[in-house]
């Protein structure tokens with residue numbers, strides 16, 4: 001607030017000797033109209049657009065109206081599972097464009113394949129904030145053949161073989177991974193990146209000096225491949241740490257949050273784990289059928305990813321609506337999964353039922369899909385399964401808070417009071 005007041009004061013001192021407040025208001029309106037005209041023309045000529053969700057833009061408030069919509073946009077993202085309130089396809093006018101939000105499997109299909117009727121109609125969004133956070137060379141910010149080249153190189157660095165080796169290290173206690181700490185790596189994103197870069201560079205140099213002797217981790221593998229520059233390696237490592245940390249932490253913490261409420265699920269998990277003798281290897285982790293279905297149910301009910309945006313690169317039509325070039329398409333992973341029956345997240349068995357909506361194409365996509373499928377899917381599933389096995393076999397736990405809740409603020413998961421839990425030995 002203090003900063004805004006200071007900004008207004010500075011603007012006032014700079015402008016008022018040369019112009020009155022009404023001049024400033026007129027200039028602001030002119031800028032708004034200049035931005036809005038192409039948008040209005042597009043709206044008038046585009047054909048039948050999806051219905052608008054927000055009434056704010058109807059207020060005669062230049063700049064402020066669309067800005068309010070941006071806030072409403074986050075709010076709608078947060079609440080998209082409320083079908084009766086928002087419907088399946090909706091439009092939110094933004095400052096110079098509009099976002100079309102699709103809360104159905106068709107939207108997820110579009111977002112993942114980027115195609116309609118066999119034609120490429122969507123592209124990934126290039127956001128400056130993403131470049132700043134992850135780095136320009138990070139996989140998430142690469143496009144086309146360059147994205148394909150780097151992803152191909154990264155795959156073996158988190159391959160099943162490598163993950164299995166890591167598993168043995170975790171089990172032996174020789175690998176001290178920060179497995180699960182609900183934190184805010186995203187909210188600290190820029191600072192986290194600044195802090196991480198010199199540390200990663202130092203490790204790269206140490207590893208290079210020792211030719212990665214005896215090292216089997218992801219970073220050493222990238223260095224040994226010799227195909228990526230130091231900048232590329234650094235950006236991938238920052239991405240892996242940021243993309244892999246909060247998502248997996250959310251998955252495991254929500255699992256811990258839900259289990260005391262569903263004793264029948266916990267009992268079944270315990271029975272399964274007791275039937276699997278350690279030490280673990282990848283095959284044993286993969287054989288934990290009920291554990292994986294439980295993790296799926298957690299991801300279905302509390303997806304760490306709410307959804308993603310794509311840019312419409314070619315006008316197309318779906319459900320009788322026009323999707324004009326230049327608009328944004330937002331597909332809703334979390335809301336689609338939540339609408340797939342079952343509000344409580346306590347029925348892992350639904351994944352055994354082939355007729356369940358979650359088993360239909362694009363009904364359950366917590367790790368995205370297609371070209372942009374999550375790089376760390378297996379890693380995340382393994383990490384969560386191993387951590388839960390360890391805890392389930394050794395402890396019982398209950399909530400310390402009276403009304404523990406998980407919520408999104410506005411797009412990242414938060415826990416009331418950091419979700420304190422009380423553990424007792426089994």
Ligand code: HEM
Pocket residue numbers: 139140141151158239240241243244245247248251303304305308365366367368369371372373374375376377379380
């Ligand atoms: C429960 C845990 C996780 C969830 C729910 C999750 C979810 C996702 C989703 C939905 C996407 C697709 C984004 C899009 O369509 O644009 C994605 C991409 C990605 N994830 Fe994950 N993720 C998880 C864990 C991890 C881990 C552990 C790593 C690192 C090892 C990781 C690294 C990445 C990377 C690098 C991408 C970009 C892939 C690309 O651009 O081709 N994620 N993740």
